[in-house]
Amino acid sequence: MSVENPDDAGTVGVGPWPGGPDAWPDDPRYDPELLREGDRRNVVDRYRYWSVEAIVADIDTRRHPLHVAIENFSRDMNIGSVVRTANAFAVAEVHIVGRRRWNRRGAMVTDRYQHLRHHADVCDLLAWAAGRGLPVIGVDNVPGSEPIEGRALPREAVMVFGSESVGLSAEARAGCEAILHISQHGSTRSINAGAAAAVAMHAWMLQHARPTGYDGTPL
Template sequence: MEQRDAAADTTGHEQRRAPYDPMPHGPAEVGVGPWPGPWPAGEQYDPQLLAHGDRRNVVDRYRYWSLEAIVADLDTRRHDFHVAIENWQHDFNIGTIVRSANAFLAAEVHIVGNRRWNRRGAMVTDRYQHVRHHPTVADLAAHLHGLPGGPVTLLGIDNLPGSRHLETMSVPRRVCFLFGQEGPGLSAGAREVVDGTFSIAQFGSTRSINASAAAAIAMHTWIREHADLTGDATWRG
């Protein structure tokens, strides 16, 4: 059963620590209480949150903002990279990848295969992230190659012969990282349609790393190369 977000109910009556709170030994409550004093003006503010408090796991910039206002603001700043995950086995890693995509502000997340996916690891961040479904990888590739502004390069991660080294390659600005299922990796159909593959250097005894960890590494590689790290364009938790 999917965990309930303690802040999903905007009445503020849920006082328990949210299940995704990264600091379990901190204060008993997360977020902020009712707005003290006269309410601020602005369409972005949610009256229910102002009245009862905002217990969501959001950065201070978005305290008391409505969900719709947060998504609208994020849409003005989203990055040029996409993330896609094959979903043939209801992989539990998908939710975690969505959470990382939200943290790094991906343009979109694409689910390929089964429409239903395991949201548990997303920790409700899918509410703030655009998620699109495609029946096949070929459908995904057609969508990416036909986007306004020019085609988006589709790169898969797999340690196949000819895969480029992520550590030394120049990551395209307009790119979609495609990840296969935990274990089997990219499907045969995916290998046929991707524009290329890359691998992540490893030095231990196993031949692969967790899919969600690999996705976070790839996204952060894009951030290091292309993201604006000045001013208030970024925050550090």
């Protein structure tokens, strides 16, 4: 088991594996470079020193059947935040609809561990979901939407979010089985798209995912 390097107090992660190469674990999941140099990545402790490929493979054994889609028609800065939250909840895939390029800064490198899929437009996303029998649930505070609180959410589904400035497009709304909103009690018309996606994903997790410890281990 690795230990924090006492010379690196206050820094993130762990230093080189104690004892040098002769003490390295005989496990193909471990990355020799990380064992040698230390692991400063933003990963839970049980993934320390593991290669990216090994981490993805492990998450793939227990990903949730929830897909998350976000429209990217205005270079939305929130997409990185959505990807980071999706990785935290181990969703199946994040679908980027519209522009292929997006600002990855907010993802904090979590896009390396999260499966991503691009769709040229909403029609392509809806066709993909229909081909897999997945209902599409929109999340937007628009007239006719229903509160997400207390709503039974399908276990296998695609949750779709609109761009920060305009919300879901008309094409996306038309293709949704239901449109839900997050109840608000203040003066602002809407909350940040990245925050809304986090709340909605967590609402799904409360219904369909097991609680975990601080390191992501199921309780």
